[in-house]
Amino acid sequence: LSENMEFMNYWNLSKEEVSPMDLNGTYWTSLPYNPYTIGYEGRDAWRDFFIKFMKLLFDAGVDGVEFDGGEGCYDFGSFDPETIQKFNRYLASKYTPEELLERFGISDIGSFNFTQYLRDLGYHKYSCEAGAGPIIANPGDRPAKDPDPHVRAIWEEWDNFKRLMLLEFYKLLWENVCQWERETGREFYISTRVGLPGWFVDLPFLQYVDGVNWEYCWFSAAAFGDRPDIIGYPNRTASTDFRVLQSLGKRFNPWITPASSRDQTGFSEWFSYGWNMTKDPEEQYIALAEIIVCGGLPSVKWGDEGQAVNATHWKQFTRLVQENPQLFGQSQFGEIALIYPAATALNWYRLNFTSPLPYGVYAGYDGYEGTYYLLADSHRVFDIIVFGDNVWVNITQPLSKLLKYKALVLPMAVCLTDDQVELLEQYLQSGGIIIALGDVGLYNEHVEPVDRDFSNYFDGQVHQVGNGLIISIKDISPIEYLGYRTRYDSRAVPILEQFRQRVDAYVPRAVNTGLAPRAHIYRFFNYDENAMIFHIINFDYDFEQDKVVRAYNVSFNFTLPSQLQGKEVSVWVYSEDLPEGMEVPYSRDSETISIIIPKVSILTSIEVRPRFEVPEPLVINEPIELQDGTYTFNRSLIVNSSFSIVNSQVEMRGSVKPIKIEVLPGGSLTIINSTIYKTAGNYYIVARKGSSVFISGSDISGAGLFGP
Numbered sequence: 001l002s003e004n005m006e007f008m009n010y011w012n013l014s015k016e017e018v019s020p021m022d023l024n025g026t027y028w029t030s031l032p033y034n035p036y037t038i039g040y041e042g043r044d045a046w047r048d049f050f051i052k053f054m055k056l057l058f059d060a061g062v063d064g065v066e067f068d069g070g071e072g073c074y075d076f077g078s079f080d081p082e083t084i085q086k087f088n089r090y091l092a093s094k095y096t097p098e099e100l101l102e103r104f105g106i107s108d109i110g111s112f113n114f115t116q117y118l119r120d121l122g123y124h125k126y127s128c129e130a131g132a133g134p135i136i137a138n139p140g141d142r143p144a145k146d147p148d149p150h151v152r153a154i155w156e157e158w159d160n161f162k163r164l165m166l167l168e169f170y171k172l173l174w175e176n177v178c179q180w181e182r183e184t185g186r187e188f189y190i191s192t193r194v195g196l197p198g199w200f201v202d203l204p205f206l207q208y209v210d211g212v213n214w215e216y217c218w219f220s221a222a223a224f225g226d227r228p229d230i231i232g233y234p235n236r237t238a239s240t241d242f243r244v245l246q247s248l249g250k251r252f253n254p255w256i257t258p259a260s261s262r263d264q265t266g267f268s269e270w271f272s273y274g275w276n277m278t279k280d281p282e283e284q285y286i287a288l289a290e291i292i293v294c295g296g297l298p299s300v301k302w303g304d305e306g307q308a309v310n311a312t313h314w315k316q317f318t319r320l321v322q323e324n325p326q327l328f329g330q331s332q333f334g335e336i337a338l339i340y341p342a343a344t345a346l347n348w349y350r351l352n353f354t355s356p357l358p359y360g361v362y363a364g365y366d367g368y369e370g371t372y373y374l375l376a377d378s379h380r381v382f383d384i385i386v387f388g389d390n391v392w393v394n395i396t397q398p399l400s401k402l403l404k405y406k407a408l409v410l411p412m413a414v415c416l417t418d419d420q421v422e423l424l425e426q427y428l429q430s431g432g433i434i435i436a437l438g439d440v441g442l443y444n445e446h447v448e449p450v451d452r453d454f455s456n457y458f459d460g461q462v463h464q465v466g467n468g469l470i471i472s473i474k475d476i477s478p479i480e481y482l483g484y485r486t487r488y489d490s491r492a493v494p495i496l497e498q499f500r501q502r503v504d505a506y507v508p509r510a511v512n513t514g515l516a517p518r519a520h521i522y523r524f525f526n527y528d529e530n531a532m533i534f535h536i537i538n539f540d541y542d543f544e545q546d547k548v549v550r551a552y553n554v555s556f557n558f559t560l561p562s563q564l565q566g567k568e569v570s571v572w573v574y575s576e577d578l579p580e581g582m583e584v585p586y587s588r589d590s591e592t593i594s595i596i597i598p599k600v601s602i603l604t605s606i607e608v609r610p611r612f613e614v615p616e617p618l619v620i621n622e623p624i625e626l627q628d629g630t631y632t633f634n635r636s637l638i639v640n641s642s643f644s645i646v647n648s649q650v651e652m653r654g655s656v657k658p659i660k661i662e663v664l665p666g667g668s669l670t671i672i673n674s675t676i677y678k679t680a681g682n683y684y685i686v687a688r689k690g691s692s693v694f695i696s697g698s699d700i701s702g703a704g705l706f707g708p
Helices: 004-010 044-059 081-094 097-104 114-120 149-184 200-208 239-247 268-272 283-293 311-323 366-377 418-429 453-457 478-486 492-504
Strands: 064-067 127-129 135-137 189-192 336-341 382-387 407-411 433-437 462-465 468-473 511-513 519-526 531-538 551-559 569-575 578-583 587-589 592-600 603-610 618-620 624-627 630-633 637-639 642-646 649-653 659-663 668-672 675-680 683-687 692-696 703-706
Touching: 044 149, 081 097, 081 114, 081 149, 097 149, 114 149, 149 189, 149 200, 189 200, 200 239, 239 283, 239 366, 239 382, 283 311, 283 531, 283 603, 311 578, 311 603, 336 366, 366 407, 366 433, 366 478, 366 492, 366 519, 418 433, 418 453, 418 462, 418 468, 468 492, 478 492, 511 519, 531 551, 531 592, 569 592, 592 603, 637 642, 659 668, 683 692
Parallel strands: 064 189, 336 382, 336 407, 407 433, 433 468, 618 637, 624 642, 630 649, 637 659, 642 668, 649 675, 659 683, 668 692, 683 703
Antiparallel strands: 127 135, 462 468, 511 551, 519 531, 531 603, 551 592, 569 578, 569 603, 587 592
């Protein structure tokens, strides 16, 4: 869309019908900071065209779209007559005539003209400019600071209206795409990056997309100008964001590669300020581990050997994932659920909490993040559950989902909807446990004070409610813990211990371990293979060495879930250092399993499943050729000589562990005019340094191939 006018002429688009207008009545097809903008998302003609254009892509066989700059014209809005009429209807639907007069000084909404209103106040004299780009008559955020409270109030509603126009745009696109998918049986992927102030993780838009493509930054930076120190990775983890998306079944594609000392990597400021102690700092591999465990789409660009990015180290993680697909992308399986209440999150900046990490309206939901770390640092295995707000996020959770958890944790959830309070009361009546930090439900989704008997239970005491229990914690501040923990302040230690003891007294643990607090545990379940999976991401970091602190011979005790109780089990441990995994011995006390993890590296995975045996591999120590036949492999092969498959069909029939064809140094594998396919399990081929692999005219499906 870079040739805007040519594009508009080709599609017979009129700027008076589709484009945004400034306060001087000028229509723009190329706005500052967003030079490819043609239409305004709130205008009907632009919406109609955009849907038709997407349908054209869909019919042409395109698999999906990713929107960069997915915020559209939110920053500027549009003051055209059509949009202003919509704004009037929006206000009239939300407020009575009496409220319009009292709140905004609007005596007649039918004749009210917001464009002229701003011009009469002189705001058309302000402009936005970008280099040699156009100058737009736009007030920016100045009306938000106007001395007249009516002006400030109506400008706040204008901001909400602009958000609504953008959200409606995505909803319209989503509904049309879903219809096309139903009609054709095809899938069409929609991903975006929006980033509106105060709307953490693009939460409202997640209802209408398959995923996000954030330029996610794992960085810290020294204070600059009026910007404070930004204390970042790995003091603060990305999982706090990524797991919200994961809980909603959304994918994320971080456009910035998590790698150090490269342009567009997310770590560039660390390196450019000289804070990295080595050319290969390991926070980049922690970031990669988070992307993998939380279901993201990791980059396959490793960089060059000998420079900042260690390609060999990256490939270890690639092997871990490709050789063990059964470990990743599985169902959340926490013992506790941490509630992410949209009503609180989206209004956090209006609640006047003092943040230990002040970033203005771009600050995070500190109550949630601090509670997340209290749970993770105390080695609780938990899931995230999003509560909607019935305004921007229409997500309703069923009681049956909540009842899967031993306890629910409410992180300073001061804003809740009436139906959420009712749901929590039903959970308590069914025997559930609620652990709450701070006040709960004092306000509704509009940040209006409400008088609820339910809120009175959260007084710092423990209450029996129906068949359930409320554990109210008011002497532990998640915000305070977040600040101390992020800065490695020793005052965080007693806060964590106090929290651990308080929760342990009422909710039995699923895991007991000798891991360091910053080694976080994620638990999943593979229902297809009846296997429980733990992932341990080690955030314990040595900043002097720029390395993750490895741990050795660490105790790890866990309770078997109902799916595995009464069964003999096998326990395997994997890591980026050990992608093939190793079976570890264990002791058992009823349904509690105790193991020793030999080494906790950056990403360590533990797989627990019904007992199975791994067949001994077949070792080829002399030349063998399979020719003109059909063959079945049900065990691994180690090629220490020459092994040829010619004009043949080979069925790979694996079981729990993948079949590995490993070509050792000096060995060779030749596949000519043959087909290799799998009917069960997985398989892969590994070519060690000094070996040779030759493949010609063959079809090898469903396999991984690794070289030196």
